[in-house]
Each structure stands twice: as C-alpha cells, then as structure tokens.
Amino acid sequence: MGTALQIEDREQRLSRARAALGAAERSAARWGGRIDRTALRGEGLEQSSADDGLGTRLPVPRPLQALFPRGSLRAGSSVALEGAASTSLLLALAVAAAGEDSWCAIAGMPDLGLRSAMDAGLDPCRLALAPAEGEQRPQVLSALADGVGVLVLGPDLDLAPALWRSLLGRARTADTLVLAAAPPGRADLTLRAVGRGWTGLGQGSGRLRRRRLEIRAEGRGIAGHRTVEVLLPQVDGLLAAAPAGAAARPAMQLLPSARRAG
Secondary structure, three states, rough: OOHHHHHHHHHHHHHHHHHHHHHHHHHHHOOOOOOOOOOOOOOOOOOOEEEEEOOOOOOHHHHHHHHHHHHHEOOOEEEEEEOOOHHHHHHHHHHHHHHOOOOOOOOOOOOOHHHHHHOOOOOOOEEEEEOOOOOOOHHHHHHHHOOOOOOEEEEOOOHHHHHHHHHHHHHHOOOOOEEEEEOOOOOOEEEEEEEEEEEEEEEOEEEEEEEEEEEEEEOOOOOEEEEEEEEEOOOOOEEEOOOOOOOOOOOOOOOOOOOOOO
C-alpha cells in the first residue's frame, strides 16, 4: 500500500514538473528566450524526502545540519544566503534537497553552465536553467515555483519585493523549496557566510586549495543564531566540516568557488 502511494506521489510530482516547465518554456519563448533542459526522466525515481506528519523534510549537506531545525529543511520553505561563496552554498543545498527524484530549476545565474552544475552534483536529467531577464520573467519564475521541487534564485535576478512575496506564496502551496541569494525580502531562514581564509599555501610554495567559511543561521525555529565552520574545496565545490583549531592562511585574492563553464 505504501509503495503504491509513493509511486503515485512521484508520478504526480513528475506530471507537475512537466506542466510547470512547459509553461515556463512557453513564457520564455514569447520574448525569444529558451530554458535549457534535457528530457524528463520518469523511471527509476526514488523517494529522497521524509514526511513525519509535520511536513515533508528535505536533507541538507551533513556539514550544515547543525544550522537547521531538526537538521533538515521543510518543503515549501525559503532560505536566503548572503555573503561569501553564496553560489557554491546555493548549489550544495540544492543538490542535497533535490535528492534523486526532484527537479531543480536555477534562474539568475547566467555564468553557471551545465558543466558547473554537474560538477556541483546536480543531475542534468532533472535540471532546468531558466532565463532571468525579459518581460516574461515573473511568469517564468511563477511557473517554476508551482512545479519543481527546488527553485534556486541567483544574485542577478534583482527581484521586486512584490514578486518575491508572490513566489514564496506559490512555493508554500506547492511544497517547493526556494533558495535565494540576497532576496529583496524576508525568508524563513537566513544564512550569512564570512570567509576566514584559504588553506593550501606553504612557505612560499603551493596553491590555494580550500576556503574556510563561517556560516551563521538565523530565522524561524532558531533561538538566537547557530554557527558552523566549513571547508569549501575549490575543485568540486563540495562542503566539508572544518577541523577544530585548524587555522586558515589569509589570502590577498579570493578565487571564485564555483567554476565557470564555457
């Protein structure tokens, strides 16, 4: 019985994603844009989230679990990211939350190519890279908020506060997780990252390899704030817990934490 319900639920989510992406593509086409995506995959989907009666919970990267109430995110909630390495943190959260069966849509990151998204761990078979400009942008984003599992809004969107509130309302109704870089309004949770230096340099030799970040979380379900320190490897963008007492070497120049695809 439970298996049948899970299969039906996955099919409903798949149908909803198809409809949402189709609507977004039609809106984008009106002003000459195009949403880059591959064919929807309807087989082999596995349940990646859990519902304990208090709403569906979505996983987060293990090094960040201490930041979130109950160590996970609620489907339909919103997270704002501010400060250093926001792109890499957005992608890390999106990869964990999307799991193995949810669609992820990314808008407002024109420099993010398919290769970079794949390097971060996103499945190209369940990924939509949406245009972030033009008069049809509100319709495109609204359609995506209605249908995908995870919606990532990058720093280049420059959303109006009214559109931000509208997207959050749609996302709550559709159980879509919204991850946004410096949005124009409040989110359920806010993460602020501060760079604490780089590791990898020796005495006059070596190269910068990993970035140390201090991340502070505030918002719904958190009394005061929570803080963790993580290491962000430069090569693949994966997160690792920062070892206690390990000092990072300051650097004069900070390298981008997500590779730019050509």
